[in-house]
Amino acid sequence: MPAPQVKPKWRPPLALIVYAVLLSIMALPIVSIIWFRTTDNDGSLTTATEASALVVVLLVTLAVAYVLSRNITGPINALIARSDEIARGGRAAIQPLGSYGTREIATLSQSFLDLAGKLVDRSEYVRSFAAHVSHELKSPLTSIRGAAELLRDDDDEQPMTRAERQRFLENIIADSKRLDLLLARLRELAHAEMPIPSGQSSTDDICQMLQARFPAFEIAAAGQTKRRVGLPLEAATVVFGNLGKNAFQNGATRIEIHVSVVARSVNILFRDNGNGISPANRERIFQPFFSTRRHAGGTGMGLDIARTMLASHGGEIVLQDAPHSGTTFAITVPLA
Numbered sequence: 001m002p003a004p005q006v007k008p009k010w011r012p013p014l015a016l017i018v019y020a021v022l023l024s025i026m027a028l029p030i031v032s033i034i035w036f037r038t039t040d041n042d043g044s045l046t047t048a049t050e051a052s053a054l055v056v057v058l059l060v061t062l063a064v065a066y067v068l069s070r071n072i073t074g075p076i077n078a079l080i081a082r083s084d085e086i087a088r089g090g091r092a093a094i095q096p097l098g099s100y101g102t103r104e105i106a107t108l109s110q111s112f113l114d115l116a117g118k119l120v121d122r123s124e125y126v127r128s129f130a131a132h133v134s135h136e137l138k139s140p141l142t143s144i145r146g147a148a149e150l151l152r153d154d155d156d157e158q159p160m161t162r163a164e165r166q167r168f169l170e171n172i173i174a175d176s177k178r179l180d181l182l183l184a185r186l187r188e189l190a191h192a193e194m195p196i197p198s199g200q201s202s203t204d205d206i207c208q209m210l211q212a213r214f215p216a217f218e219i220a221a222a223g224q225t226k227r228r229v230g231l232p233l234e235a236a237t238v239v240f241g242n243l244g245k246n247a248f249q250n251g252a253t254r255i256e257i258h259v260s261v262v263a264r265s266v267n268i269l270f271r272d273n274g275n276g277i278s279p280a281n282r283e284r285i286f287q288p289f290f291s292t293r294r295h296a297g298g299t300g301m302g303l304d305i306a307r308t309m310l311a312s313h314g315g316e317i318v319l320q321d322a323p324h325s326g327t328t329f330a331i332t333v334p335l336a
Contacts, residue, residue: 022064022065029054072102074099079109082116083116086119095113137182147168151165186301201232201236202229204225205233210255216253217244217248217252219257221256222257227259227266231313235313243329246327251274252326253273255272266333268333286307317330318330
């Protein structure tokens with residue numbers, strides 16, 4: 001959808017308004033002097049006094065003009081130039097201004113920098129994500145096309161055996177299932193980026209969900225498990241369901257959840273006793289499509305979906321160092 005456009009019409013620039021006001025202020029004493037000289041027959045005001053008054057007025061007006069230009073028009077024009085440069089793809093322009101002038105302009109500039117940084121990061125994420133998606137979809141499509149071409153080119157002189165034909169058909173079916181799974185995970189990721197309407201949940205709700213989904217798990221909860229967090233149960237199901245699935249796939253049999261409240265945030269430690277994450281993979285686990293179980297059909301999108309869902313509700317997830325075996329995630333969500 002195209003961005004809304006400002007209705008085109010003539011509008012005076014800020015500098016024109018500022019300098020018009022200053023000229024009006026400077027014109028007042030001049031008009032006053034002319035008025036008194038025309039109405040005062042005694043001529044009590046001397047020419048030197050009048051000239052001194054005009055010089056003072058001029059100096060004061062120039063000083064006020066400098067202050068307004070440095071503190072208002074200058075920073076605003078700099079912000080306009082920065083926004084134009086960022087719109088053309090200049091990430092280097094996302095830098096603080098040399099001078100902000102007023103508190104309001106400084107606040108506006110900080111909001112602008114935050115928004116510009118998020119937009120540029122989002123643009124880079126979309127480009128990287130599109131490259132990953134195209135790569136992930138290309139492999140099964142290439143396999144399907146190759147198997148289909150071999151089946152098409154089968155002739156009567158050197159016909160395929162039944163086993164060969166069955167193998168190619170099974171490859172097509174397996175790759176089609178992988179495409180379906182990838183598309184389903186992409187839909188989940190898109191859903192995670194759209195915040196679910198506000199709601200609440202508690203650790204007890206999460207434990208009940210995990211126990212129902214993974215009945216073989218031993219689940220233990222400790223801490224302030226009754227405190228409700230600003231995370232709808234549907235969103236919590238997506239986040240902790242993906243964490244539980246990863247734990248199950250890595251051989252875990254027990255999950256420990258510890259809840260603590262700090263200020264207006266709830267810290268949740270999610271710990272399993274599975275195989276853990278190797279040091280070489282710790283920096284990559286949140287990358288889209290990174291998976292150590294690709295041979296078993298893993299898509300590598302579960303943790304990315306969980307992180308995106310948490311971010312859309314003002315939370316975050318971090319992988320912590322596990323002192324023993326297993327994996328520990330630190331999850332922070334707003335207090336309900």
